Amino acid sequence: MPKTEASKTDASKTDTSKSAAPGVMVPNLWNPRSRQERLEAPQTGRPVRFLTDDEFPPLHFSGPDGTPTGFVVELARAVCERLSITCTVQARRFDTLLDALAERQGDVVAAAIPLTPALRARFLATRPYFRWPARFAARSDRGLPAPSAEALAGRTVAVLGGSAHAAYLKAFFPKALAKDFTDLSAAQGALKRGETDYLFSDGLTLALWIGGTEAEGCCGFLGGDYLENRYFGEGIGFVARREDVALSRALDDALQRLWDEGKYTEIYLRFFPVSPF
Incomplete structure (x- = not known):
């Protein structure tokens, strides 16, 4: 797997990254050995509803026309396109997102909520698609x-x-x-x-x-x-209800494929001209 350009001390041996543009490092958070046959998202007969917050740029924020955008939001839209499913994105106050998910006011949270044991005890989460270096x-x-x-x-x-x-x-x-x-x-x-x-x-x-x-x-x-x-911490991932196992696994699979196809890198470079990695 490719290494970051910068050398690391023993205290910083972590995920690998790759250079997608001069001086810009893009984190590779996926294990190539975990690839499997393509997983399809369950067909529910209605759009998959993503919930986000619109006050945390560049991860998620309100665009010029008021539509939610940001790295996390555009990654969610790319996942939906990759899975050939219809999705909606709705912005809510950050501290209400998990309760709204539990109350079935949405299907997936796409926001900078840290992955923790307490979160995993209550919900399902994909592998991290972003971490806090x-x-x-x-x-x-x-x-x-x-x-x-x-x-x-x-x-x-x-x-x-x-x-x-x-x-x-x-x-x-x-x-x-x-x-x-x-x-x-x-x-x-x-x-x-x-x-x-x-x-x-x-x-x-x-x-x-x-x-x-x-x-x-x-x-x-x-x-x-x-x-x-x-x-x-572990970073952030898409969060779904515990009963939505097939949806969570399909999201994980789609994230891996977006990385493999270069789409993750394309979205990352739009929002991180100076990479945190």
């Missing part, structure tokens, strides 16, 4: 080395105090000098001003900042991604 960022003009336990010794690293990223830094980069911040924008500002050597945080949020106007091109990712489940 942790990344190091640094000023682009400093020429700092790629992060490793040795390279970070004695160097300052901004983290959110009490976060999973702070705990990971302490466990795997014990000689780094952690600088705790209470909010990410303050940590980003400190990195931009050169008041800290590195920033270690959620890759998605950092990617949006690095590619946005606020960073003013100051900074970029350094090193690889870190996806340790115990610290950063």
Whole structure:
């Protein structure tokens, strides 16, 4: 399986990725050995109703015409096309999505709800189609080395105090000098001003900042991604009711095929010009 361009420390051995465009890494979250005969979605006589939230770009948000869009939403639409089924997408408040699914107001949740044991005890979920990589960022003009336990010794690293990223830094980069911040924008500002050597945080949020106007091109990712489940979770997948086994398995199969056919990569590049991976 292909490797990411960036080298990884032993603490960051995770899913593999591939480079689909110069400097853009696309995560490969599928196991090629799990391929099977094509699974058909059950025919219910009505559209499969996807539920999402419209306030979390670039994963799911309201488009210019008010229609839900985003990486997760367009992936759901591609899955429906791949399965040759009719689907609808309805936006609801994020904290009501799982209850709406349980009350049969929809059939599948397509939103950034973390996959956890508690969620799996209540619902079925596909394998993750997106995960939350942790990344190091640094000023682009400093020429700092790629992060490793040795390279970070004695160097300052901004983290959110009490976060999973702070705990990971302490466990795997014990000689780094952690600088705790209470909010990410303050940590980003400190990195931009050169008041800290590195920033270690959620890759998605950092990617949006690095590619946005606020960073003013100051900074970029350094090193690889870190996806340790115990610290950063399993990621997100499509969520269905426990009795809808055939639908959940068909969604899983369709996701694998979208990856194989390059459709996943096509959608990913539309919404992640700076990849979190």
